[in-house]
Amino acid sequence: MESFGELSPPVLQVSQLNRLLRELIENEQLLQNIWIAGEISNFTRATSGHLYFTLKDQSASLKCAIWKGNAMRLRMNLRDGMSVEAHGAVSIYEARGECQLIVDSLRLAGEGALFQEFLRRKALLESEGLFDLSRKRLLPPAPARIGVVTSPSGAALQDILNTLTRRYPLVEVILSPTSVQGENAPREIIAALRRLTHGNTPDVIILARGGGSLEDLWAFNDEGVVRAVSDSPVPIVTGIGHETDFTLCDFTADLRAPTPTAAAELVSPDIADLRIQLTSQAESLSLIMDAFLERQEELLSSHFSLLMRESPRARIENDSQRLDELISRWQAACRHTDQIRTAEFHNLSGRLGSLNPASVLKRGYAVIRAEDGSSIRSTRQVAKGQQLEIEVTDGTFGAQVNATPLNH
């Protein structure tokens, strides 16, 4: 044996071998990011919080471990007999030289295939533009009627009703019940949506389901359901599963909420906010009206003074002043006229005086009258022998024509 000493391989301690194996395996990329399908057996939950089990198929088994941190993120309860697909990294437990899979996530068997189908459908519908942001509609700020499409017996409905009662009890909820899981679910969901959007249409629709596995939520990845959501004449908010779950309905909905409760919050204003808004509007109303009235009063008073300046009363006062002026001018004019009249009167009476027959008679003239009293101005009025009366300044006497009158 010794003669072969230099040619023979080195002798390793067991621990050295196990470390070497571990290093070899952990350096192999293929083994560090791998999905393994199998059935769970010998499941144990250690007090440390780590989970241990064996994955088996018909002819082989593999030890698996899930460290505490990842164990807490699991969304399902593991139990023996469950068919799963485990993702993780292959390693060697050096103490025993046992190969084991350090699992970081786990899904039910078939979910992998489902997920591939999910991606295929997503790509198809996306290419048709069903997920375009431009198709998303705004939600009504304060809907009067909210349609709810969900299971009548599910926790999702209770969450929604509780949330709306608390936040926005003004609303009428129209529940269009449907199953949300199983073979018939897609057809029922489509029918439930259609019932809501015929006749008395709500202002917004919540499409909801509580949490579950990818398979549980599968109805919401159904192409027909996605198209029905996309075609809805009313905005739709989805609240399907938990925060981390995404369905194709979420992508095409007008808004995706992480949970049913969140969906109810997104479609409803908070009554406390409404009260604040209302108070503020009512106050604005009064303030504006007060300001308006104040402004009107100011306008009125300024117009009133304008009016007073322009009023007939001012004109009357003005006119009466002018009238006074006219009157005094008229009176002045009258006085002037009087003086002229008086002068004229004196003049006239002088002239009249000179025309008075009495004063003519005084100057030695006489008036001759016929017996009928008519005054004689022409030879043609008298004849020989006619009796006449002659008036002089101090009396009358009779006379007789003694010759035949001659004309000049």
Add this chain to the structure above:
Amino acid sequence: MTKKETPQIESLTYEQAFTELEKVVSALEDGQANLDESVELFQRGQALAKRCADLLEQARLKVTVLEQDARANGEIGD
């Protein structure tokens, strides 16, 4: 907000009443309305605010359940 259509306040939903209230407030704010119109707007606004307040006060969630009869293909809901 034309004056011709002044729907019965009692039939307005909260959103309708509140939206109209906002319009009334901004119409008043505009200051274009004459005194009569302003008084009318103000009274309408007060009535709308009261309608809103009443609705908030009396609000109780109402739930209607549509008949689920997906298999009977005629059912379209009411």
